[in-house]
Amino acid sequence: MSAGVNLARRAAMVLGFGFLYGPILILAAMSFNASRLVTVWGGFSTKWYLALLDDAAMLSAAKISLEAAALSATIATLLGLCAAVALARFGDFSTRNLFFGALHAPLVLPEVVLGLALLSAFVAFGMERGFVTLVIAHATFTMCFATVVLLAALRSCDPTLEEAAQDLGATPLQAFVLVVLPSVAPSLVSAFLLAFTLSLDDLVIASFATGPGATTLPMRIYSQVRLGVTPEVNAISTLLLAFVGVALGLSALAGRPRATAAGDLA
Amino acid sequence: MMRGKLSFGQRAVLGAPYLWVVVFFLAPMALIAKISLSHPAQARPPYEPVFSLSDGLAGSLAKLQTLSLDAYRTFGEDRLYLDSYLTSLAIAGVSTALMLLVAYPFALAMARAPRRLRPILIGLAVAPFWTSFLIRVYAWIALLKDEGLINHALMALHLIDAPLSIYATNVAVVIGIIYSYLPFMLLPLYAALERQDPALREAAADLGASPAQVFWRVTLPLSLPGVVAGCLLVFIPAVGEFVIPDLLGGSETLMIGKTLWTDFFANRDWPAASAAAILLLVLLIGPLLVAERARLRAEGKPT
Numbered sequence: 001m002s003a004g005v006n007l008a009r010r011a012a013m014v015l016g017f018g019f020l021y022g023p024i025l026i027l028a029a030m031s032f033n034a035s036r037l038v039t040v041w042g043g044f045s046t047k048w049y050l051a052l053l054d055d056a057a058m059l060s061a062a063k064i065s066l067e068a069a070a071l072s073a074t075i076a077t078l079l080g081l082c083a084a085v086a087l088a089r090f091g092d093f094s095t096r097n098l099f100f101g102a103l104h105a106p107l108v109l110p111e112v113v114l115g116l117a118l119l120s121a122f123v124a125f126g127m128e129r130g131f132v133t134l135v136i137a138h139a140t141f142t143m144c145f146a147t148v149v150l151l152a153a154l155r156s157c158d159p160t161l162e163e164a165a166q167d168l169g170a171t172p173l174q175a176f177v178l179v180v181l182p183s184v185a186p187s188l189v190s191a192f193l194l195a196f197t198l199s200l201d202d203l204v205i206a207s208f209a210t211g212p213g214a215t216t217l218p219m220r221i222y223s224q225v226r227l228g229v230t231p232e233v234n235a236i237s238t239l240l241l242a243f244v245g246v247a248l249g250l251s252a253l254a255g256r257p258r259a260t261a262a263g264d265l266a
Numbered sequence: 267m268m269r270g271k272l273s274f275g276q277r278a279v280l281g282a283p284y285l286w287v288v289v290f291f292l293a294p295m296a297l298i299a300k301i302s303l304s305h306p307a308q309a310r311p312p313y314e315p316v317f318s319l320s321d322g323l324a325g326s327l328a329k330l331q332t333l334s335l336d337a338y339r340t341f342g343e344d345r346l347y348l349d350s351y352l353t354s355l356a357i358a359g360v361s362t363a364l365m366l367l368v369a370y371p372f373a374l375a376m377a378r379a380p381r382r383l384r385p386i387l388i389g390l391a392v393a394p395f396w397t398s399f400l401i402r403v404y405a406w407i408a409l410l411k412d413e414g415l416i417n418h419a420l421m422a423l424h425l426i427d428a429p430l431s432i433y434a435t436n437v438a439v440v441i442g443i444i445y446s447y448l449p450f451m452l453l454p455l456y457a458a459l460e461r462q463d464p465a466l467r468e469a470a471a472d473l474g475a476s477p478a479q480v481f482w483r484v485t486l487p488l489s490l491p492g493v494v495a496g497c498l499l500v501f502i503p504a505v506g507e508f509v510i511p512d513l514l515g516g517s518e519t520l521m522i523g524k525t526l527w528t529d530f531f532a533n534r535d536w537p538a539a540s541a542a543a544i545l546l547l548v549l550l551i552g553p554l555l556v557a558e559r560a561r562l563r564a565e566g567k568p569t
Contacts, residue, residue, distance in 0.1 A: 009378060117294035204508055221400060
């Protein structure tokens with residue numbers, strides 16, 4: 001291998017990672033800048049984080065976002081598990097293609113289309129828009145991602161183990177709970193965390209699905225961002241980035257790197 | 267596998283997600299298809315006719331006859347929509363092409379790194395995908411603004427005299443799309459490149475190919491499925507993008523996601539917004555289905 005090729009590879013990697021992480025790190029650094037101006041370093045300060053604590057609207061939006069994410073990710077993981085089991089184990093049942101297509105379509109559908117469809121349906125069903133419709137909307141689109149992750153896990157799980165358990169006298173349910181579930185447990189964690197972060201991040205679908213009583217954190221941030229760059233937004237953004245970083249670390253510890261889970265999606 | 271009857275337990279397991287998908291995905295999609303054929307109205311919901319069970323058969327039939335293609339017909343006349351579609355396709359296309367140029371060397375470098383480092387490298391490259399999209403786009407505002415960091419740095423280095431106007435232009439939107447969607451492009455490229463057998467490149471080199479020839483005639487052709495997958499994963503969501511054109515784009519940036527949003531929230535023209543959504547769907551998902559069919563047919567053929 002020539003030295004030139006090696007150097008070119010190093011350069012590609014340095015530039016690539018610099019491009020990916022530079023803007024995020026600059027944003028995080030700015031949140032500790034005492035000056036309001038982006039281009040002036042006014043010294044280290046945590047005052048923007050302290051200012052967040054007084055921002056009641058931001059705090060309540062964060063609470064709503066976390067609650068909606070936890071609830072919708074739980075629903076999405078359970079429904080996704082049922083859907084993945086049906087797709088992986090039930091053979092070629094009738095309308096399987098429709099079910100498969102409907103579960104995968106939201107992965108490629110522009111968010112505006114899904115949001116518009118859900119809002120029209122909520123209005124037609126006579127549902128008052130608010131926290132409940134927000135959770136339903138998020139569960140609907142994150143469930144598709146959860147299904148993809150869990151389907152990949154179930155497919156890589158040897159079906160003969162389940163058959164062996166049943167031969168030894170386990171009921172299908174026992175075989176599933178005692179043999180299959182433990183082996184896909186890391187993917188269940190991955191699916192839940194994926195659904196949770198997608199829900200926590202979502203702006204577009206939430207804007208369509210929620211009502212005046214339940215403004216989410218991204219919606220709150222978005223309305224402030226439209227007014228310009230502010231240190232408070234930098235601070236809350238950095239907190240969110242740190243939160244995702246911790247979640248990523250935890251899921252890496254849970255056994256299965258999330259890169260693999262994301263790889264299943266691609 | 268045999269097409270068999272499902273047991274009661276299996277029906278229960280399948281029933282829950284199936285019912286959810288029918289009520290909250292298929293029904294809503296059918297509903298916007300219907301709304302796109304309705305007329306805008308000053309009412310709640312702001313379109314008519316609204317079907318209800320109390321109409322009876324005759325009433326429903328009478329209402330059916332009032333459905334129209336007006337919302338679609340306006341697309342032919344209204345330059346706003348046509349321009350939005352064309353700008354969306356152009357911006358998404360340019361972004362995808364440029365992103366491929368950025369991502370390919372990066373993915374190649376990771377795929378040729380020492381084996382034990384590879385999972386860590388690709389993990390790090392994909393990690394930003396998990397952080398907030400909104401925040402990653404927002405981070406670029408501070409960089410691109412006239413009084414932002416990039417202009418500040420360039421002026422301090424005396425490379426430019428006056429600030430470059432990047433923010434609130436289509437260029438900023440392209441940068442934002444490349445940045446936000448890069449992980450989607452990297453993953454399939456990396457997967458395709460990492461799978462390649464090094465013996466093929468060695469064989470080509472042994473037979474007298476220069477490193478450049480090895481790349482153009484072995485590495486690149488073998489990675490084409492990854493290139494196609496990456497481009498599709500990026501291009502499709504980029505066309506319907508709302509956040510990036512809204513935050514980084516200017517008044518010239520007419521993208522369909524944003525036009526649809528405005529029609530819906532500001533103009534309250536639900537039939538037009540629904541028709542735009544349906545057209546977007548046909549435009550994006552149609553080619554995907556055709557590509558998928560072609561792939562399945564190619565796989566079905568004995569090789």
